[in-house]
Amino acid sequence: MIAALKQLHQPGLIQAACFLRNKEVEASTFEANDRNYQTIARQAFTYIFHNASRVGANHNESHLEIGHMRLSGFLMPQGWILVCLSPKHSNIQLLREVVKCSQKGLRAATESA
Amino acid sequence: MKDFKVLFTGSVASGKTTAIRSLSDIDTVDTDANVSDSAIRRKRTTTIAMDYGVLELDDTARMHLYGTPGQERFKFMWELMMSDLAHDAIGMILLVDNTRKDPFRDIKFYLEEFRDFIVRRRMIIAVTHSDLRAEPDLQHYQRVLKDMGVFTTVMFIDARVPSSVLGVLQELVGTEVAGLDWEGIGARLDSKQPELPQEDEEPAALNQVPLLQAAVNTRGITSAMYLDAERKIVDSTIKSEIKKELLCSMANLISALEKKAAFMGSIDNLVLCGEGEETLSVFVDTQHALGLCSEPNLTLNVLKQQAADLLQWSNE
Numbered sequence: 194m195i196a197a198l199k200q201l202h203q204p205g206l207i208q209a210a211c212f213l214r215n216k217e218v219e220a221s222t223f224e225a226n227d228r229n230y231q232t233i234a235r236q237a238f239t240y241i242f243h244n245a246s247r248v249g250a251n252h253n254e255s256h257l258e259i260g261h262m263r264l265s266g267f268l269m270p271q272g273w274i275l276v277c278l279s280p281k282h283s284n285i286q287l288l289r290e291v292v293k294c295s296q297k298g299l300r301a302a303t304e305s306a
Numbered sequence: 307m308k309d310f311k312v313l314f315t316g317s318v319a320s321g322k323t324t325a326i327r328s329l330s331d332i333d334t335v336d337t338d339a340n341v342s343d344s345a346i347r348r349k350r351t352t353t354i355a356m357d358y359g360v361l362e363l364d365d366t367a368r369m370h371l372y373g374t375p376g377q378e379r380f381k382f383m384w385e386l387m388m389s390d391l392a393h394d395a396i397g398m399i400l401l402v403d404n405t406r407k408d409p410f411r412d413i414k415f416y417l418e419e420f421r422d423f424i425v426r427r428r429m430i431i432a433v434t435h436s437d438l439r440a441e442p443d444l445q446h447y448q449r450v451l452k453d454m455g456v457f458t459t460v461m462f463i464d465a466r467v468p469s470s471v472l473g474v475l476q477e478l479v480g481t482e483v484a485g486l487d488w489e490g491i492g493a494r495l496d497s498k499q500p501e502l503p504q505e506d507e508e509p510a511a512l513n514q515v516p517l518l519q520a521a522v523n524t525r526g527i528t529s530a531m532y533l534d535a536e537r538k539i540v541d542s543t544i545k546s547e548i549k550k551e552l553l554c555s556m557a558n559l560i561s562a563l564e565k566k567a568a569f570m571g572s573i574d575n576l577v578l579c580g581e582g583e584e585t586l587s588v589f590v591d592t593q594h595a596l597g598l599c600s601e602p603n604l605t606l607n608v609l610k611q612q613a614a615d616l617l618q619w620s621n622e
Contacts (some may be wrong), residue, residue, distance in 0.1 A: 197472075204543065213408075229567070229570055230570070232568055233563060233570070236563075236575075237559055240555070240559055241555070241556065241559060241576075241578060244552060244555045244579075245552060245578065246553055248548045248552060249548070250548060250552060250580070250583060251580045251581070251582065251583050252580035252583050252586070253580045253581075254578070254579045254580060254581060255576070255578045255579070256575075256577045256606070257573070257576050257577075257578060258573065258574040258575050258576075259563070259567070259570055259571055259572075259573050259574070260570045260571020260572070261571060281574075282418075284561070285606050285607065286605070286606075286607075299559075303377045
């Protein structure tokens with residue numbers, strides 16, 4: 194799983210990523226300095242996707258800008274959530290493209306977990 | 307004949323078109339179109355490509371005046387102007403609208419966007435609309451800019467008055483274009499000018515259009531809710547209970563994070579999107595927040611700028 198997450202890393206775009214499931218961090222490339230962001234992401238995206246699912250909405254992507262950073266959450270099959278940490282002013286479309294292009298590897302990683 | 311160029315930039319409705327019209331000896335070339343975004347709170351038309359005018363300095367020199375569009379979605383024009391049309395400009399004038407809630411946020415934004423351009427030439431900050439809102443004053447600007455590490459001239463101007471804008475131009479290029487009769491140029495331009503106010507870009511008063519009405523009249527935004535500093539709903543045009551509930555949960559989440567994670571910096575926005583679903587977003591500042599439902603094809607960058615502009619002009 195870590196290898197799949199590391200493949201997402203791109204200078205200036207994605208500096209850390211993690212997989213969440215059942216409110217827990219299952220794998221992460223967040224450095225110790227960035228763990229506060231990971232904690233925020235875990236609480237925020239678990240809560241927000243749970244609420245979306247509860248009312249029957251199909252929203253599966255969320256972005257939270259806090260301080261100088263942006264946390265992006267992507268809801269995946271089987272309740273997995275992919276989280277990416279990026280600089281706030283980085284290109285959000287490019288971030289989406291990177292995640293989209295990596296879907297196969299990311300799904301394989303979660304299915305094998 | 308010597309030709310010089312100057313570039314005007316700044317947020318939407320900061321007075322770029324007006325300033326260039328004030329200075330130009332020719333009928334300016336402008337590319338105005340009806341407003342279809344958050345700028346509707348301030349004006350009916352907006353520049354979508356560029357403004358261009360020419361100021362005759364004397365028999366041997368003239369100044370070409372280029373103005374960028376304000377909205378970030380026309381950023382491709384900023385890049386075209388920096389790299390081509392105005393790549394050889396001798397300076398840049400950053401117009402700052404003093405009625406914006408946080409003019410320093412605009413300054414930071416434009417300095418960052420035009421960083422490579424201004425690193426090689428002089429830049430002056432010209433503050434407009436101080437007749438509508440006097441604060442922050444000059445001393446405040448100087449103090450905050452010093453704290454930001456920005457050391458440049460700040461001038462308060464009336465973009466409708468040619469001699470007022472000319473003063474900025476003189477400060478910017480006076481040493482490059484020596485021996486000019488600046489007073490004479492100012493008197494000539496002022497004498498050509500009709501009585502004030504004459505520009506459609508100049509707002510007659512602030513907040514003519516309420517925030518929620520402005521939001522829902524903005525291209526791509528379908529409904530909106532206005533929240534106070536406690537993130538409680540004050541007013542809403544959102545009919546769908548599901549969307550209202552989701553936006554409320556997003557506002558509650560932001561409120562909780564603001565209390566628990568204040569040490570990590572302020573929260574600017576929270577966005578929720580999905581294929582075929584309307585995008586739901588909450589944009590916050592210290593005094594209030596705006597919840598928006600928008601069409602899924604509205605890009606997040608445009609959505610962010612629209613929301614920032616709506617909140618920047620808000621007194622509600």
